[in-house]
Amino acid sequence: xxxxxxxxxxxxxxxxxxxxxxxxxxxxxxxxxxxxxxxxxxxxxxxxxxxxxxxxxxxxxxxxxxxxxxxxxxxxxxxxxxxxxxxxxxxxxxxxxxxxxxxxxxxxxxxxxxxxxxxxxxxxxxxxxxxxxxxxxxxxxxxxxxxxxxxxxxxxxxxxxxxxxxxxxxxxxxxxxxxxxxxxxxxxxxxxxxxxxxxxxxxxxxxxxxxxxxxxxxxxxxxxxxxxxxxxxxxxxxxxxxxxxxxxxxxxxxxxxxxxxxxxxxxxxxxxxxxxxxxxxxxxxxxxxxxxxxxxxxxxxxxxxxxxxxxxxxxxxxxxxxxxxxxxxxxxxxxxxxxxxxxxxxxxxxxxxxxxxxxxxxxxxxxxxxxxxxxxxxxxxxxxxxxxxxxxxxxxxxxxxxxxxxxxxxxxxxxxxxxxxxxxxxxxxxxxxxxxxxxxxxxxxxxxxxxxxxxxxxxxxxxxxxxxxxxxxxxxxxxxxxxxxxxxxxxxxxxxxxx
Amino acid sequence: xxxxxxxxxxxxxxxxxxxxxxxxxxxxxxxxxxxxxxxxxxxxxxxxxxxxxxxxxxxxxxxxxxxxxxxxxxxxxxxxxxxxxxxxxxxxxxxxxxxxxxxxxxxxxxxxxxxxxxxxxxxxxxxxxxxxxxxxxxxxxxxxxxxxxxxxxxxxxxxxxxxx
Numbered sequence: 012x013x014x015x016x017x018x019x020x021x022x023x024x025x026x027x028x029x030x031x032x033x034x035x036x037x038x039x040x041x042x043x044x045x046x047x048x049x050x051x052x053x054x055x056x057x058x059x060x061x062x063x064x065x066x067x068x069x070x071x072x073x074x075x076x077x078x079x080x081x082x083x084x085x086x087x088x089x090x091x092x093x094x095x096x097x098x099x100x101x102x103x104x105x106x107x108x109x110x111x112x113x114x115x116x117x118x119x120x121x122x123x124x125x126x127x128x129x130x131x132x133x134x135x136x137x138x139x140x141x142x143x144x145x146x147x148x149x150x151x152x153x154x155x156x157x158x159x160x161x162x163x164x165x166x167x168x169x170x171x172x173x174x175x176x177x178x179x180x181x182x183x184x185x186x187x188x189x190x191x192x193x194x195x196x197x198x199x200x201x202x203x204x205x206x207x208x209x210x211x212x213x214x215x216x217x218x219x220x221x222x223x224x225x226x227x228x229x230x231x232x233x234x235x236x237x238x239x240x241x242x243x244x245x246x247x248x249x250x251x252x253x254x255x256x257x258x259x260x261x262x263x264x265x266x267x268x269x270x271x272x273x274x275x276x277x278x279x280x281x282x283x284x285x286x287x288x289x290x291x292x293x294x295x296x297x298x299x300x301x302x303x304x305x306x307x308x309x310x311x312x313x314x315x316x317x318x319x320x321x322x323x324x325x326x327x328x329x330x331x332x333x334x335x336x337x338x339x340x341x342x343x344x345x346x347x348x349x350x351x352x353x354x355x356x357x358x359x360x361x362x363x364x365x366x367x368x369x370x371x372x373x374x375x376x377x378x379x380x381x382x383x384x385x386x387x388x389x390x391x392x393x394x395x396x397x398x399x400x401x402x403x404x405x406x407x408x409x410x411x412x413x414x415x416x417x418x419x420x421x422x423x424x425x426x427x428x429x430x431x432x433x434x435x436x437x438x439x440x441x442x443x444x445x446x447x448x449x450x451x452x453x454x455x456x457x458x459x460x461x462x463x464x465x466x467x468x469x470x471x472x473x474x475x476x477x478x479x480x481x482x483x484x485x486x487x488x489x490x491x492x493x494x495x496x497x498x499x500x501x502x503x504x505x506x507x508x509x510x
Numbered sequence: 511x512x513x514x515x516x517x518x519x520x521x522x523x524x525x526x527x528x529x530x531x532x533x534x535x536x537x538x539x540x541x542x543x544x545x546x547x548x549x550x551x552x553x554x555x556x557x558x559x560x561x562x563x564x565x566x567x568x569x570x571x572x573x574x575x576x577x578x579x580x581x582x583x584x585x586x587x588x589x590x591x592x593x594x595x596x597x598x599x600x601x602x603x604x605x606x607x608x609x610x611x612x613x614x615x616x617x618x619x620x621x622x623x624x625x626x627x628x629x630x631x632x633x634x635x636x637x638x639x640x641x642x643x644x645x646x647x648x649x650x651x652x653x654x655x656x657x658x659x660x661x662x663x664x665x666x667x668x669x670x671x672x673x674x
Binding site: 061062064065176178179181182185186188189192196198199201202203204206227230231234235236237399401402404405406408409412413416417420422425426428429432433436437438440441459462463466467471 | 525526529530533536537540543544546547548551552554555556557558559560561562565566568569572573575576579589590594595597598600601602605606608609610612613617621624625628629632633635643647651654655659660661662663664
């Protein structure tokens with residue numbers, strides 16, 4: 012009951028005129044970011060983060076999270092109209108969305124995609140409203156060992172659930188941890204890994220890494236492919252919207268299943284991209300119209316879009332309640348919290364009620380605003396994609412440079428951004444996942460601190476991580492996640508042996 | 511670099527092996543730095559190099575496995591064609607120059623030249639369009655970042671002379 016009262020207070024905060032204004036601004040910027048190649052949710056938020064330094068934290072988080080929602084919506088536009096996924100999580104949407112557009116049903120496909128996104132997000136927000144305070148109050152009892160166990164679980168899930176080879180995931184993650192360790196050691200106050208360089212005193216800022224890895228890296232990949240955009244016309248009129256809405260309740264089972272898949276994949280840091288693929292795959296197998304998938308089936312748009320949006324939204328649950336972000340974008344938002352002077356984690360729910368509930372209320376409103384904005388403004392956003400890449404690319408590069416500079420007002424950071432960009436291009440081409448690398452840079456210091464404090468308490472014995480049921484359970488779950496692909500292989504081998 | 515045919519290029523296997531070795535080298539540097547910072551227990555518990563030391567070990571071990579896997583059953587195809595890599599370099603080189611001169615010229619002048627160069631040489635646009643975008647973008651940036659959101663950006667002698 013107390014949550015409901017808090018939520019209403021949150022709505023009062025989110026409905027202040029200034030907050031509504033930043034909400035709409037955030038959504039519009041987010042959709043543009045989602046539509047443009049090279050500007051994804053994570054680095055779009057990272058570039059615009061400095062703009063929020065002078066805002067109150069609640070307005071700042073509302074604007075940044077709305078950019079995120081906008082980017083989630085925007086990815087669908089390019090997938091359906093141009094067969095170019097603006098975001099990785101929209102790849103599965105192209106399978107049926109683009110054929111629909113070619114058959115002249117672009118309006119229906121877009122309406123279905125946007126509405127499914129909204130449904131997925133709404134489901135996830137309701138889940139956050141109900142579950143996050145419980146998780147947070149539970150997590151308040153965590154000591155350093157439990158905290159480390161949660162980080163351990165998060166990172167192990169990456170290894171077990173990502174489609175990249177496990178040792179590449181581990182290598183990428185460890186690079187992130189190593190970069191996080193550079194500079195001043197927070198416990199002993201000693202310098203390490205700086206090799207005498209004054210620029211490295213403060214370590215690597217993950218915002219710079221995000222802007223370089225995702226922004227510059229993506230531009231380089233796009234340049235290599237030599238993309239030029241050609242696509243159909245987009246127009247949605249009210250008749251098409253209403254007609255599609257009438258049709259959509261038929262797919263409620265697919266929708267509900269996709270919501271659950273999305274929420275699960277969002278909370279564990281697998282993220283929106285695998286969620287959308289998994290949801291599409293299951294829908295294809297289960298649906299009676301399964302063999303029509305890939306030829307322009309509306310259900311094939313509903314499934315991935317619902318799951319991607321549910322996952323993208325659910326990724327904020329562990330970020331808010333545990334301080335462990337479920338996706339790179341959530342990690343950037345968490346970085347924002349630190350910059351605004353807030354400590355992410357369970358204490359937020361106790362000390363910063365207005366902030367937390369304002370954010371949660373803004374998720375309800377932001378997604379509603381987002382739905383309205385994309386449904387009414389699709390032609391405008393589609394027109395952005397017709398601007399040639401040779402104009403867009405330098406503008407995005409300049410924007411990335413501005414974003415990287417303004418984090419610490421340092422031109423050295425801009426150089427680092429370019430280095431990260433080239434590294435990101437190479438790693439991406441060689442099939443190394445970038446999300447765990449970024450998350451490790453963000454969480455590295457905290458994970459290390461928790462690890463060393465636990466060891467201090469136990470005089471260096473690793474047994475502290477199995478010393479009570481709670482921490483032991485989380486660690487075992489982590490180990491299961493770590494060896495998940497091996498366990499699966501062993502299981503299927505046992506089955507074939509038995510048969 | 512050979513530039514004879516358009517479908518030639520470095521193999522994926524070779525580039526991946528190179529990247530893996532670079533990562534392993536990075537891991538070795540981390541181990542070296544950690545040992546210098548102290549990896550054993552001091553009076554205040556684990557010393558500064560304790561945690562990164564094991565991270566470095568993980569990097570080297572994971573890279574060894576990746577190198578082995580990559581050489582054994584890696585992708586035999588091309589990493590990218592030379593023409594494609596030239597496209598990539600046509601972004602990397604000017605961006606490096608752009609980033610390199612920024613501390614001396616400030617962001618605005620560098621951006622104008624960078625955008626102009628990009629549009630004129632890669633996009634082949636007419637001068638009026640180039641000028642409109644190349645000058646328009648910094649003006650919009652100035653208004654949004656410095657005026658509305660009060661975020662200072664690097665300035666050079668020209669901005670000083672203009673008194674901005």
